[in-house]
Structure formats: C-alpha cells, structure tokens
Amino acid sequence: MNETPALYDYWPYQNRPKIRWPNDAKLAFWVAPNIEFYELNPPLNPHRKAWPQPSPALPGYTIRDYGNRVGHARQMNLLEKYGIRGSISLSTALCDHHPEIIELCKERNWEFFSHGIYNTRYTYGLSEDQEREMILDSIATIERHTGIKPAGYLAPALSHSEVTLDLFAEAGGSYTCDLFHDDQPTPVRTRSGAKFISVPYSLEMNDTIAYAVNKVEPRRYGQMIKDNFDRLYEEGDTSGTVMCIPTHNYQVSCPHRMKAYEEALEYITGHSDVWVTTGREIADYFIDHYYDAVTADIVAKQEI
C-alpha cells in the first residue's frame, strides 16, 4: 500500500493557464446519469458486502429497480427539455437486461461510459488479470451495443485497485471520473504514459451522496446545485471550470425530488456562457487544446 495514489501532481488553484471552452464559454456543464444494475443475489466479495440484509434485501434492491422501471424515463425527458445530453455511467450488464433503455439513450445521442459490469461486483480482491478482463468486457459490451467504444470510466460502486486507471488507460480509455481533487480537468499519470485525464465528476453534487448519505432535503439539494454553479461560473471567467451533476434514476427521479432538480437545471441552462456538453467532449477538447499547456504549467509549479 502507498501513502499517496501518485496519480497526479500538486497544481494550485491560482495562476493557472486560462482555459476557454467552445464559444468562449466559462463553464462546461455535464450531467452523468448512472444507469445501474444491482443484483438480487450477487456472489460474496470478501472485502465489501453488497447488501446489509440477508437476501432478499428488498429496500436496496427494489429502489434501484425503481430507477430503471420508473425513474429513467423521467430524467431522460427532463434532460431533453433543457437540451442536455446525458453522459451515462453504465453498469454494462444493463445492455442485456434492459436494452430498451440503451436504445432510448442511443436515439438521443447520449454518451455511454463504463461503470463496470454490475454495481454489485466490486474491484476489491480482483487480480490484475481479472480486473483487466472485467474492464475489457465492459468496454466491448458498450461497443457491441452502441457501436462506439467508451472513452470514460467510473469504477463500479467506486471500488478501485492500485492499477484501475492504468488498466483503463491501457484499454484505450481517455478519461476517468474516479478522482475528486479538482474543478478543472487534470492530466492523470498512468504507467503507459498515454494522454489520460480526470474530468471533474463531483461527489458533492452526486444525488446519492446528497440524498442517501448526507440525507439532504430535496429543495436544499436544488439550492446546493445552484450555489455550486454560481461559484464555478464566476471563477470560470478566470479559467474555464467544469460542473458535473452525477445522478441516479432511483434518487433524483423520485416524484418528490423532480421539482428541485428541474429548477436547478433550468437555472443553469438559463445562463449564456455555459457549454452544455458530455464527459467525452470535455475530455477531447481539453486534451486537444490544453493538455500540453497544463502539463507544462504543472511541471513548472513543481520546481518552485
């Protein structure tokens, strides 16, 4: 075990090279619906239990199923209303279980990125070969069902190994959502040396963290999103920022939470200098336009 992950260097949030998004936008905004499949009876992982109760663990299983049966269509319609294409963090087994959802998202030109096979199969305890097999399976599954190879990764249930990002970069990925250290994209060091970056995917804005972990009231969540946006938009004048709302159809699409979410989306998309985009487009744009300058700036700041 290491004292630090050694995935990135310190890069102070001042005097950075000025980033400008397309059309001179100050803030790149993306929404990442996690479309997940949780199993009723997953095999036991020795490092993490999938469910608190002996099977059938109804509270956890049923609300997540609700997300797919009921919630997906709600959030999809809402995002469409505000001109937002989702960037889906996908439990890739869902391509087999619920192809209807995949089709609906394909029709809307949404992005799919890998979130493992099931959200009840963790990375913990996998050998490097096993983890590679799981990652390659997830990539191939998305490519087979959508025709496009995914560029991004969010480890299933945020379960990682020391080589997770190395393996994903080696499999041809270009960005990760697993790191929460910055409000701008940053280069991530992996062993292949390929250009690989972190795209901000805020755990603080994540609806499951807000609702299920921090027990936030829906209208307060809506206010938190607006406040998060206001500050990042203001700071984006100095150098372009990224705002992400990671969501789950079993949280944000519940009837008592839709209004607060809609108001927040309406607020954000009502601003002019916002680039409403996807994770992949942010990654591509950053790599094409700023990766080298940012890398040089980070190197320079290590020498002070």
Next chain:
Amino acid sequence: MPLDPEYLQYPHRRYGMDHDRYDWSMLSDRNPVSWPNNNRLALWVNVCLQFFPLDQKGKPFPVPGGMTMPYPDLRHFTLRDYGNRVGIYRFLKAFDKYNVKPTFALNTRLAENNPYLLHSIMERGDEINCHGLHMDALHYGGQDINEESELIKRSLGRLRDLTGRDIRGWLSPARNESANTPELLAANGIDYFSDWCNDDMPYQFRTDKGLLWAMPLSNELEDRFILMENLHSEEAYVEQICDACDFLLQESETQGGRILALNLHPWMLGQPHRIKKLEQVLEYVTSQEGVWSASAGDILSSFCGQQP
C-alpha cells in the same frame, strides 16, 4: 490471490430481471389507466398500526423504530404506544375533516390486545390489511420455512377471526421478507402485498402458489423514512409530499393515472407538533383537481379492471 473465477461469471446476465419474480417493463411504456370519475391521482393513505414488544428479540435485526435501550426500554415502548392511544385519534379526525379514506395495516397482536382500537377501526368500515404478527416478528432471509409459515398462518388467521373479514392485503414488518414470503402469502389467501417498492403502479408478481399483485407503497415518501431516518424537518416533509403530488398530477396528464401512496405512523405524525403537517398535506392533496382518495384494495380493483 485472485477472487474465485465465479466472481466474474454472470449467470443471470440476460434480458429482463436477474430473477423470475416479475417481468421487466418501463412504466412509461405501459397502457395508461384512469381512475373512477376520470380522476388522475389516487391517494392511498396507509396507516401502520403497530405493536413493538418490550421484550424485543431483534432477530435477525432490531426493527427500526423498536427498542434500543436495555430492558425495560420504557421510553420507546411508550412512545410507540402513544401512537395507538393518542396519535391515531388525531389521524382519524384529520381523515374525516378532509374526506380521506385510509387503509389500515394492523399488527395482529395489536388487534388482539386493543379491542377498543380494533372496534374503532372496524366501525369506520375502512380496509384492513395484515402487517404481520408484531414488529419484532420479522420475516427474513434464511428463516426456517416452517417457522415462517406458522407465523403467516397465525397472523392472518387470527386477524381474520378478530375482524370477520377476508384480509386481502399484506405489509411485512419492516418490509422485510425471506425468499419464501411471497409463496406463503399467496398460499394463505393474500391478493396483494406492499413490500417491494420498485414501481409507482401495481404489477403482477409470480409465486409458486399463484400470482400476487405488488402495490407501490413508496418508502421514500413515508413519514418515518423522511423524519426519522433522513432527519428532515416537518416543513420539508410537507414540501416533499406536495412536490410529489404536483409531479404525479403533471405526469398523469400524458401517462395516465398515478398513485400517491403515503405510509403513515400515528406514533410519528400523530405527535402534537406534527399533526398539523399531516393536515396541511391532506388539505393540499385533496384540494387538487383529479384526486381520488381510496383504499388500497379499491385502487387495485380499479387498476385490474383496466388490464387486458
């Protein structure tokens, strides 16, 4: 040391669910329904009338809302008993004031121990469902099937004797089940149960003993969940129910009838500082156009009557 190769095998990776209990279907793809008199939102007020034993065994876990202190935990016993003595009568007044037709989910032990309360509920003519024997008689994964079978037989048989009614609906204590619970319920004459909260509308649930209906009793909108588990304010409870009501009414304009299911506990919302919040919710919801207050059984009957 890698994990067992089984960890990367996925025997249920296939179309539909990873079990055979019900079919996969998206709510937005289903045929729209409409409620009687062209109403669009059925209001299902479900009142849990519960008995929490003082000598709680906590098997396999202490029930949420149950005893937490060393025996005798008088504070929690009496706080819960408060609901059955005081809170429930505040509820009944509120229901009558706003013409709300509640459905009662009764622990059989409470019906046995409190004939006056049972009589009060019976006299109203409202629907009564079985909520298991009591709050410490949990149904759980790994439970001996004979033990559970006895528990269900006894809970339903006794409640049927006491009420002289059929008792069609079931809600497990703590909504906890074993893998056998649905079969045992179907075998004991239950038509619908409300433990699986994975939909906003009823759906058919398979058991080896025939079909059950799963009724969508939202856990997220439950008073206990919002106030006791999430520790939200009473004001936020009202806001959430009103926002849900608005949203479901809006959705019903294009997708057909919806259900607003409010699971309530008189020991929670029946407190003097909270009853007004329930009244506010009932006032708001019942004053919306297109709302039909009905029992769970009537909602299900109307729904079933519209299925092909």
